[in-house]
Amino acid sequence: xxxxLGVTARVALALALALAxxxxxxxxxxxxxxxxxxxxxxxxxSQREELPQGFSxxxxxxxxxxxxxxxxxxxxxxxxSQKMVESVxxxxxxxxxxxxxxxxxxxxxxxxxxxxxxxxxxxxxxKDVKYTFDMVREAKDAPARLRINPRKDWYANxxxxxxxxxYTVVFRLRRPQPSFLLLxxxxxxxVYPTHVPPGEFRTRCVGTGPFRLKExxxxxxxxxxxxxNYFIKERPYLDGLKYVIIAERSTRFxxxxxxxxxxxxxxxxxxxxxxxxxxxxxKMVITEINPNANANILMNTKRPPFDNVKVRRAISLAxxxxxxxxxxEQGGAVVGASLAPPPWGIxxxxxxELARLPGYGRPERDKALTRALLAEAGYGPGHPLRVEMATxxxxxxxxxxxxVIDELRQVGVEATLRQVETAQWHPLxxxxxxxxxxxxxxxxxxxxxxxxxxxxxxxSPRNYTDYCDEQVMRMIEQQSQExxxxxxxxxxxxxxxxxxxxxxxxxxGWRLDYFAQWPHxxxxxxHHSAYNWSRMQDVWxxx
Amino acid sequence: MSIVIxxxxxxxxxxxxxxxxxxxxxxxxxxxQLIMQELGIDRPIWVQYLHWLRDIVSGEMGKSYRYDLPAxxxxxxxxxxxxxxxxxxxxxxxCLGVPAGVISAVRQDTALDYGLRLLSLAGLSMPSFWLxxxxxxTLVAWIGWIPPVTYVPxxxxxxxxxxxxxxxxxxxxxxxxxxxxxxxxxxxxxxLREDYIRTAWAKGQSGRVVIWRHALGNAFLPxxxxxxxxxxxxxGGLVVTETVFNLPGVARFLVQAILWRxxxxxxxxxxxxxxxxxxxxxLVDLLYGWLDPRVRFxx
Numbered sequence: 001x002x003x004x005l006g007v008t009a010r011v012a013l014a015l016a017l018a019l020a021x022x023x024x025x026x027x028x029x030x031x032x033x034x035x036x037x038x039x040x041x042x043x044x045x046s047q048r049e050e051l052p053q054g055f056s057x058x059x060x061x062x063x064x065x066x067x068x069x070x071x072x073x074x075x076x077x078x079x080x081s082q083k084m085v086e087s088v089x090x091x092x093x094x095x096x097x098x099x100x101x102x103x104x105x106x107x108x109x110x111x112x113x114x115x116x117x118x119x120x121x122x123x124x125x126x127k128d129v130k131y132t133f134d135m136v137r138e139a140k141d142a143p144a145r146l147r148i149n150p151r152k153d154w155y156a157n158x159x160x161x162x163x164x165x166x167y168t169v170v171f172r173l174r175r176p177q178p179s180f181l182l183l184x185x186x187x188x189x190x191v192y193p194t195h196v197p198p199g200e201f202r203t204r205c206v207g208t209g210p211f212r213l214k215e216x217x218x219x220x221x222x223x224x225x226x227x228x229n230y231f232i233k234e235r236p237y238l239d240g241l242k243y244v245i246i247a248e249r250s251t252r253f254x255x256x257x258x259x260x261x262x263x264x265x266x267x268x269x270x271x272x273x274x275x276x277x278x279x280x281x282x283k284m285v286i287t288e289i290n291p292n293a294n295a296n297i298l299m300n301t302k303r304p305p306f307d308n309v310k311v312r313r314a315i316s317l318a319x320x321x322x323x324x325x326x327x328x329e330q331g332g333a334v335v336g337a338s339l340a341p342p343p344w345g346i347x348x349x350x351x352x353e354l355a356r357l358p359g360y361g362r363p364e365r366d367k368a369l370t371r372a373l374l375a376e377a378g379y380g381p382g383h384p385l386r387v388e389m390a391t392x393x394x395x396x397x398x399x400x401x402x403x404v405i406d407e408l409r410q411v412g413v414e415a416t417l418r419q420v421e422t423a424q425w426h427p428l429x430x431x432x433x434x435x436x437x438x439x440x441x442x443x444x445x446x447x448x449x450x451x452x453x454x455x456x457x458x459x460s461p462r463n464y465t466d467y468c469d470e471q472v473m474r475m476i477e478q479q480s481q482e483x484x485x486x487x488x489x490x491x492x493x494x495x496x497x498x499x500x501x502x503x504x505x506x507x508x509g510w511r512l513d514y515f516a517q518w519p520h521x522x523x524x525x526x527h528h529s530a531y532n533w534s535r536m537q538d539v540w541x542x543x
Numbered sequence: 544m545s546i547v548i549x550x551x552x553x554x555x556x557x558x559x560x561x562x563x564x565x566x567x568x569x570x571x572x573x574x575x576q577l578i579m580q581e582l583g584i585d586r587p588i589w590v591q592y593l594h595w596l597r598d599i600v601s602g603e604m605g606k607s608y609r610y611d612l613p614a615x616x617x618x619x620x621x622x623x624x625x626x627x628x629x630x631x632x633x634x635x636x637x638c639l640g641v642p643a644g645v646i647s648a649v650r651q652d653t654a655l656d657y658g659l660r661l662l663s664l665a666g667l668s669m670p671s672f673w674l675x676x677x678x679x680x681t682l683v684a685w686i687g688w689i690p691p692v693t694y695v696p697x698x699x700x701x702x703x704x705x706x707x708x709x710x711x712x713x714x715x716x717x718x719x720x721x722x723x724x725x726x727x728x729x730x731x732x733x734x735l736r737e738d739y740i741r742t743a744w745a746k747g748q749s750g751r752v753v754i755w756r757h758a759l760g761n762a763f764l765p766x767x768x769x770x771x772x773x774x775x776x777x778x779g780g781l782v783v784t785e786t787v788f789n790l791p792g793v794a795r796f797l798v799q800a801i802l803w804r805x806x807x808x809x810x811x812x813x814x815x816x817x818x819x820x821x822x823x824x825x826l827v828d829l830l831y832g833w834l835d836p837r838v839r840f841x842x
Contacts (some may be wrong), residue, residue: 131827148567148571149574150567199611219692219799244789246789247786248678251692251787254689258683260690260692426570427564427565427570430564
């Protein structure tokens with residue numbers, strides 16, 4: 001298979017190797033791929049809630065959809081299931097056999113596999129690819145439309161998609177974007193068939209993936225059977241998959257401990273819970289991973305007092321990130337700015353850079369600086385800053401908000417907590433009807449292009465704080481098209497520093513996940529991501 | 544009643560479209576309007592109400608917003624699960640509560656009475672879901688086993704099916720039995736002081752006949768009332784037990800439907816629960832007539 005190795009790829013590879021040199025983060029007894037996989041068996045998989053949008057990955061932004069839907073689909077390209085760190089160099093072909101950057105990284109051509117069929121027997125062609133991504137980017141002549149389209153912005157740089165023949169598809173970009181390939185490799189980027197209306201994926205699934213949907217018993221389970229016509233020979237190894245929906249967390253882990261389930265679900269195991277599980281079942285394999293989700297503080301920059309950067313900076317300074325990790329996350333998180341820090345991610349700021357930023361240094365000094373900044377902004381003991389902190393009425397959000405309120409109280413800021421139901425949360429932040437909030441943000445791919453435009457870009461619907469800075473926007477554009485990986489990394493670091501200095505959306509920490517699986521499950525290697533590794537075609541059972 | 548059910552649901556903030564967008568992490572007002580139009584929740588409330596009534600009368604019961612499937616198709620498999628669990632729990636509650644109450648009354652102020660009252664107090668104090676969780680965690684910790692976490696129909700495997708229901712049935716039944724035991728004890732104690740009981744003893748009738756036929760027979764009306772109320776409560780009140788034991792019943796699904804503002808599902812499930820409450824009350828009233836000749840011949 002032809003795998004182009006561009007400059008970005010070379011730096012990513014170097015970084016990945018560097019990560020390997022410092023040691024993969026706390027990988028405890030990760031199952032090794034044995035020599036002779038066995039075929040057969042059904043893997044019982046944990047699913048924490050009902051599929052919110054069925055199998056409609058393109059209409060969803062939650063792992064509760066992606067995790068149980070991925071085995072049905074294929075992407076053009078995907079991250080190598082056996083490599084824990086995801087980067088350009090771990091991308092392998094799925095529906096695309098090979099690909100090539102052309103026109104100075106302004107065109108990306110994919111050469112597709114032949115003789116691939118959809119689960120209903122219809123042939124897969126380049127038209128399906130064009131159809132899918134025209135629909136997602138909402139092209140003027142797109143033949144179909146998604147009801148909800150959370151990732152339209154990922155494809156803002158796509159000018160046109162062409163399918164010159166049934167086995168070639170070309171993405172024409174407005175400007176070079178080397179990391180575009182990573183977006184296509186995300187679990188959020190499956191290819192849909194032209195002959196199935198997108199709305200039908202809410203209730204059924206027709207893909208080209210290794211498993212075919214057998215049954216979705218609402219609120220109970222999702223069952224797959226092996227796709228005998230899967231385009232990779234001798235895959236999948238398993239006869240089937242069963243995603244068992246168990247809403248109660250204690251029951252889920254009891255089921256795992258009792259062997260009713262073989263594997264947990266990503267972003268479900270806390271450090272404490274999995275430690276207990278490990279104590280009860282010493283042979284249970286627990287892997288510490290970065291699911292690429294951070295806790296952050298929202299401050300509405302369009303409303304007083306947070307339209308004043310001094311006040312935002314004061315708030316950011318007042319909150320001790322390391323205390324947050326210790327107290328709220330009980331050590332199950334790491335400090336970092338707007339991208340995951342090494343060794344958990346490739347692009348995040350390192351410890352020495354973080355130490356210079358507000359809120360990451362010495363708490364006493366930072367709190368004194370906070371008081372000075374607040375005084376400059378006209379707030380003090382006689383005239384305290386009073387704010388309302390909104391958050392979702394769920395334990396993890398409330399714990400986080402309560403911690404922030406306590407930190408603010410120590411610098412004389414009087415903050416009150418407003419809990420809103422989940423149904424109200426996004427309308428509230430989308431309409432900017434809040435002053436301050438505690439929030440979690442998950443990223444589909446560890447790449448600046450999957451984060452900056454969406455969460456910090458002017459006018460983006462998910463830029464909940466409405467932070468908008470022309471200089472930052474220019475740098476975001478610049479890093480996106482930078483072909484020199486070293487220069488890109490330097491730019492990305494500078495952007496993160498600027499975002500922290502402006503308290504655009506202060507990051508509290510990057511949560512770690514503790515993924516549990518029985519040792520008889522082989523070849524299921526959790527990645528530093530929650531979304532891109534559950535195709536299951538390489539998984540087998542050694543019972 | 545239908546107006547109350549319909550109206551209450553609309554009082555909750557937000558609707559399914561907010562939730563859908565929430566799970567996608569943003570809201571697009573134009574798209575939101577389109578989806579609301581598609582689901583018919585942009586219409587005036589009274590129009591929506593009339594549509595729902597029309598759906599009920601036609602037997603369709605509307606369409607689930609979340610699943611885009613007929614509501615009846617979603618609700619139908621849930622009902623037998625909850626009814627079976629409620630019946631098993633009630634049977635366990637009666638089997639434990641009534642004899643314990645009678646024994647406690649007959650052996651009033653003995654060590655046995657104190658012991659049984661203590662057990663009933665414990666039953667009333669322990670939420671059934673907590674007891675359920677303790678059962679599950681104890682099983683997994685001691686023998687590394689728990690019942691299957693997916694529902695096994697009776698036709699598929701009877702023993703496993705029974706185990707799946709007996710454990711939650713015990714957790715729920717124990718709590719209900721405590722209430723039944725206390726009611727039984729107090730009413731039996733009251734009846735035991737009646738003249739006709741004294742007469743029965745004086746006539747030399749056996750203790751079994753006096754207590755179980757004369758005393759309990761006449762003390763049974765309030766007990767039946769409590770059993771009826773408990774059963775009706777269980778139909779909608781098993782939320783946490785169904786969640787803990789992962790049983791696909793009405794109550795668990797109802798909570799999910801409320802969280803998703805899936806109005807057609809919620810309205811029909813609440814309607815179903817209301818009908819069960821009415822029917823169980825009716826059954827209790829009919830039982831009064833069968834148990835008590837005074838009621839039977841009063842008309």
